[in-house]
Amino acid sequence: MSHPETGVKVPFEIGPEPVLIRKEILENGPSIESYRAIGGYDGLTKAVRTMTPHEVISEVKDAGLRGRGGSGFPAAIKWEKVASHRVREHYIVANGSEGEPGSHKDHFLITTNPHQILEGIIIASYAVSAKKALLFVKESFPEGIAILQRARLEAIEAGFLGENILGSGFSVDIEIFVGPAAYIAGEETALLESLEGRPPKPRTKPPHYPTERGLYMCPTVVNNVETYAHAAHILKNGSEWFRKRGTAKSPGTMVFAVTGSVRTPKIVELPLGTPIRELIFRYGGGPLPGEEIMAFFPGGPSFGVLSSKQMDVPLEYDALRALGSGIGSGGAIVLSNKDCLVATSLEFARFYEEGSCGQCPPCRIGTETIAGLLEQIETGQAPPGIIDRIVRVSEMIKGRGNCGLITASAFSAEALMKHFTNEILLHIEKGTCVHHHRTPIYNQFRSTGTDK
Numbered sequence: 001m002s003h004p005e006t007g008v009k010v011p012f013e014i015g016p017e018p019v020l021i022r023k024e025i026l027e028n029g030p031s032i033e034s035y036r037a038i039g040g041y042d043g044l045t046k047a048v049r050t051m052t053p054h055e056v057i058s059e060v061k062d063a064g065l066r067g068r069g070g071s072g073f074p075a076a077i078k079w080e081k082v083a084s085h086r087v088r089e090h091y092i093v094a095n096g097s098e099g100e101p102g103s104h105k106d107h108f109l110i111t112t113n114p115h116q117i118l119e120g121i122i123i124a125s126y127a128v129s130a131k132k133a134l135l136f137v138k139e140s141f142p143e144g145i146a147i148l149q150r151a152r153l154e155a156i157e158a159g160f161l162g163e164n165i166l167g168s169g170f171s172v173d174i175e176i177f178v179g180p181a182a183y184i185a186g187e188e189t190a191l192l193e194s195l196e197g198r199p200p201k202p203r204t205k206p207p208h209y210p211t212e213r214g215l216y217m218c219p220t221v222v223n224n225v226e227t228y229a230h231a232a233h234i235l236k237n238g239s240e241w242f243r244k245r246g247t248a249k250s251p252g253t254m255v256f257a258v259t260g261s262v263r264t265p266k267i268v269e270l271p272l273g274t275p276i277r278e279l280i281f282r283y284g285g286g287p288l289p290g291e292e293i294m295a296f297f298p299g300g301p302s303f304g305v306l307s308s309k310q311m312d313v314p315l316e317y318d319a320l321r322a323l324g325s326g327i328g329s330g331g332a333i334v335l336s337n338k339d340c341l342v343a344t345s346l347e348f349a350r351f352y353e354e355g356s357c358g359q360c361p362p363c364r365i366g367t368e369t370i371a372g373l374l375e376q377i378e379t380g381q382a383p384p385g386i387i388d389r390i391v392r393v394s395e396m397i398k399g400r401g402n403c404g405l406i407t408a409s410a411f412s413a414e415a416l417m418k419h420f421t422n423e424i425l426l427h428i429e430k431g432t433c434v435h436h437h438r439t440p441i442y443n444q445f446r447s448t449g450t451d452k
């Protein structure tokens with residue numbers, strides 16, 4: 001069903017301090033005219049006409065912008081490394097892959113306001129003197145591809161993209177790259193492999209950090225599409241304005257999705273530091289009738305689960321990391337007392353097993369082993385000591401692959417075993433689930449469902 005005022009199909013709410021999700025744009029559509037009407041491309045105009053590339057990076061640094069794709073790494077540090085690299089051929093890459101279960105912010109931003117993403121990418125290209133930028137989007141997202149291609153042409157027509165942007169002498173193009181619909185393709189070095197025409201398999205790191213050796217072995221900034229969108233607003237309004245929202249160490253807003261066993265799953269933009277309770281109750285509408293919240297993954301399954309007792313934790317990078325979890329890409333999945341923890345854990349374990357590119361033996365074998373052990377519990381065939389075995393295998397494989405998928409799979413299973421030992425023991429004792437194996441619904445906003 002569409003939103004009655006805007007026609008947007010995915011349920012959303014405008015947050016208390018809107019920056020990226022603006023009512024005017026949602027009502028008028030994703031055209032360049034509606035973006036220009038709220039001051040769109042003013043940040044780029046200011047940057048290329050009045051600032052040096054170095055000053056642009058300083059502004060983003062002062063704003064304290066952290067990556068919105070998972071790790072929360074400061075964007076300006078990547079930009080600085082690439083800008084000052086002795087190799088002079090530089091690239092900007094925008095990650096619009098979005099495969100984490102429960103996450104939907106990038107799809108939402110691409111379809112509702114593509115120009116703020118393009119503007120941020122052009123600003124970053126100017127900052128690091130890149131001659132080319134690429135925006136990766138999956139083939140399973142045709143609506144987003146069409147919207148981005150149209151937006152690119154509009155930006156070229158208006159003089160914001162292409163040759164001699166706004167008469168500044170600076171030129172850059174953005175290629176909308178249509179890549180494979182695989183979860184692993186979102187990992188930054190797998191994404192680079194894909195851009196170079198190879199299957200999406202992560203590179204070994206070090207030495208291949210993208211800022212040193214990225215696309216075609218040249219210094220490359222890889223940022224999430226939301227990260228670039230924030231940069232556009234920072235350049236327009238300044239770093240002090242950006243810091244008025246969020247916390248000192250996690251400034252600004254972020255677009256969240258709240259899904260799972262809540263009454264009103266939706267997308268909402270919130271200042272970083274907002275308590276997770278507010279996301280779940282005020283925006284997600286709280287638990288389904290007659291149910292209680294048991295657990296939640298604040299940033300999707302890759303970032304670990306927390307229990308209902310931890311609902312006052314602020315949605316920001318460091319507080320969640322301190323609890324062994326993470327903000328991830330903002331896709332919070334809520335589990336109620338009617339959901340089966342084992343079935344949910346098994347579903348995620350299968351997701352990692354199928355999503356593994358298979359090149360690292362600990363990952364190939366470890367993800368399969370974890371899924372197999374969880375299946376034994378789920379089907380009532382668990383041997384004694386199986387919880388310890390899952391925890392041991394998880395500990396053994398963490399960090400032993402080329403990318404974070406292996407660690408995500410370990411975290412996801414291990415956190416559930418450790419936080420909910422009693423519930424899982426009960427499941428083992430009864431040989432089945434007392435809640436009919438229900439798993440929370442978390443990818444309902446995506447027309448293509450979950451990637452493998």
Ligand SMILES: Cc1cc2nc3c(=O)[nH]c(=O)nc-3n(C[C@H](O)[C@H](O)[C@H](O)COP(=O)(O)O)c2cc1C
Pocket residue numbers: 066067068069070071072073095096097098099100183184185186187188189222223224225227403404405
């Ligand atoms: C298995 C895996 C999948 C990932 N998928 C995505 C993704 O879909 N989108 C994304 O922005 N980052 C994804 N990442 C993180 C990227 O590798 C990278 O850190 C990010 O794009 C950097 O952008 P940021 O600094 O703006 O957050 C993934 C990482 C791993 C290990």
Ligand code: SF4
Pocket residue numbers: 184201202355356357358359360361363364400401402403404405406
């Ligand atoms: S850790 Fe897993 S997904 Fe990542 S590169 Fe190795 S095999 Fe592939």
